[in-house]
Amino acid sequence: MEPTRPGKPESLRPITPGEPVRPLEAAATRVCTTRQGAVRGRTGSDAVTSFLGIPYAAPPFGPRRFREPAPAASWDGVRDAFTHGPSAPRAPYAPPMDALIPDADGGQGEDCLNLSVWTPHPGPGGGLPVMVWLHGGAFSNGSGVGPAYDGAAFARDGVVCVNVNYRLGTDGYLRLPGRPDNRGLLDQIAALEWVRDNIEGFGGDPDRVTVFGESAGGMSIGVLLAHPRARGLFRRAILQSGAAHHFLRPATADLITAHLAAELGIEATGTALTEAFARVPFAELLPAQAGLRAEMGARPDPALWGEAILNMMPFEPVLDALPLPAADCGVDLLAGSNREEYRLFLVPTERLHRLSERKLRETTEAYGLDPDKALPVYAENRPGAGPGELFDAVATDWFYRIPAVRLAESVPGTHVYEFAWRSPQYGGELGACHSAELGFVFDNLRDPVYAPMLGDRPPQGLADAMHGAWVAFAATGEPGWDVYDRETRTTMVFGASPAAPTELVRDPRAAERALWEGVR
Structure with missing residues (x-):
């Protein structure tokens, strides 16, 4: 469906000085000021105020199509920020992924460069840490809005949470003559600039910004860490299942x-x-x-x-070389992956038990490993595993775990985690797959949007531990365990055992990790 121009919101109206406000409205809404104008948010029973659908840049269509983001227009009066703004135009996830990966049900449209804010302190003077969320979706799908990424739990725990929509697919990443590359990344930078310029008015500290993202969102952060225009826009970063590894020349x-x-x-x-x-x-x-x-x-x-x-990702950041950040980049890092990431792409599609030995060997070699040397190492830790299960292990390392390890090796002081809780879905075969950690990070397990992925009884204690570590890292730079170095390779494993939500491990699956040394 073609995006529509939203026009001027009906809620923009001048406020007369001394205008009476109904008591219920006064208790339920708050007004904050941005450089473009004032916005009115709604306060919930949890004392968290949300401001939804705030434009951080102008609609990138018409004469602005395929160009850098331009400043958002200003407005008079107070703009109601009660509903999420439109997401970037995109195709839906294809079955069966559409039932498993959380996505927004809201509309798509031209005014898609918007963000939402959740805060426990709607107004200046809060000095609170800020977390800015970049969603995943292979740079072609996904949305920063919707119940899956509701930021209320972060605000409840003393963090101002900001969720961002950015351009995807053709509009965000297709290389086009006469237009800048990586327009979706430029949108993310514009959103971070908006946070720098405005978040103090929502109770946040612009010098305590943590950007966090999953999959394509994490990969985006891996590029932003080395991007000159992003320098100084965030102090900390959390990269979930994506790091500085995947790009297109x-x-x-x-x-x-x-x-x-x-x-x-x-x-x-x-x-x-x-x-x-x-x-x-x-x-x-x-x-x-x-x-x-x-x-x-x-x-x-x-x-x-x-x-x-x-x-199999036709839309990615376009770069000349691998953008590893400098060792002294000045950003505190937390990076990690899920133990069985690739099962998301093998189990629901029924490929796990159909994948051939030939495909396993061809892919292993394409990734840069010698199948005759590497596959016996992976098989040793997985007795009786078939080609599909070994394919998951090799692809998970190449795509997700090893990039996080290399990032930690290049930036001293990085903290590393692994998510190992195994979903009971698909007869337990879905495992600790890609995106399974999201409901735990957002402490939002009760939302039914996560049930197809996590089942009906995901452990709240694990959410307490993981969400709590993310909050602590945003507040202090310390998630609660030692940093990763080449000697100890300390890794916090979340959810490996039902008896304990966390376990500190030195160099997990060391022999498998060592296979990748020197492989690019």
Whole structure:
């Protein structure tokens, strides 16, 4: 569906000095001021006030299509911030992922560069730590809004929480002549600049900002850590199941653009190519970009897709080289992954027990390992494991765990975690899969949106431990365990045992980790 221009919200109206306010309204709403104008939020029974759908940049469409984010327009009076703003135009998750991965039910639209704030101190003078959430979704899906990422639990525990929407897919990451690369990342930087300029008015401390994200959100942070325009915008960072590892080189990004243009019947070149993409209705563009993955699977030839064929992600940050941050980057880091990430892509699709030995060996070699040396090491820790289970272990390390380890090795003082709680879903085979930690991090297990992934009895004690560690890290830079170094490789494991929600481990699965030394 084509995004619509929202126009001027009906709730923008001047406030007359001395205007009487009904007692219920006075108790239920609060007003905070931004540089663009005043916003009215709603206070819940938990004493947390939410301000939803605040624009941090102008709608990136019309003459602003495929350009850097521009400043949001100002408004007069007080703008009601009671509902989330529209998300970026995107295709829905394909089945069966649509039932498992939390996504917003709200609308999509042109005014998608917006954010939401939850605070226990709506007004200046709070001096509270701030956490800014960047959602995942392979840079093509997902949304920063919706019940799954409700920030009330963070605000309840003394943190100002900010959730961000940013451009995805073609609009966010397709390489186009005459337009800047990585527009979705530039949106994230604009949102962090908004936080720097405005969060004090919501009770937050702009010098105590932690940016945290999962999957594509974590990968985004891995790039932002080394991005000159992001320097100084955050003091701490939490990277969940994604670090500085996955990107497209410019030549590969050009291949992706050519494939999508061919799918849409676009034959133009240069700036005319960019203009042609801008004319494609979203009803055609979104299915076409979603279909790129299917085409990659049907024709898995590196000559056609470059390095994108390894992770099946046609939309990613476009970079010339791996963006590892400097050892003295000045940012406190917490990074980690889930123990069985890749099961999310193997179990619901029924590939876990169908994957062949040949596919396992081909992929292991493509990742840079010698199958004859590596696979026996993985099999030793998994007696009786079939090709699919070994594929999960190898792909989880390549895609998620090893990038986090390398980040910790490059930045002294980094804390490392692993999420190991195994979901009971799909007969217990779903395991500690990709995105299974989200409900625990947000301490939002009671929301039914997580039930398909976590079942009906996920352990609240684990949420207390994990959410509490995230809050402590945002407040102090210390999540509650020692830093990772090359000698001890200290790792906090969440949920490995039903008897205890946490376990401190030195160098988990050391032999498997050692296989990747020197592999790029």
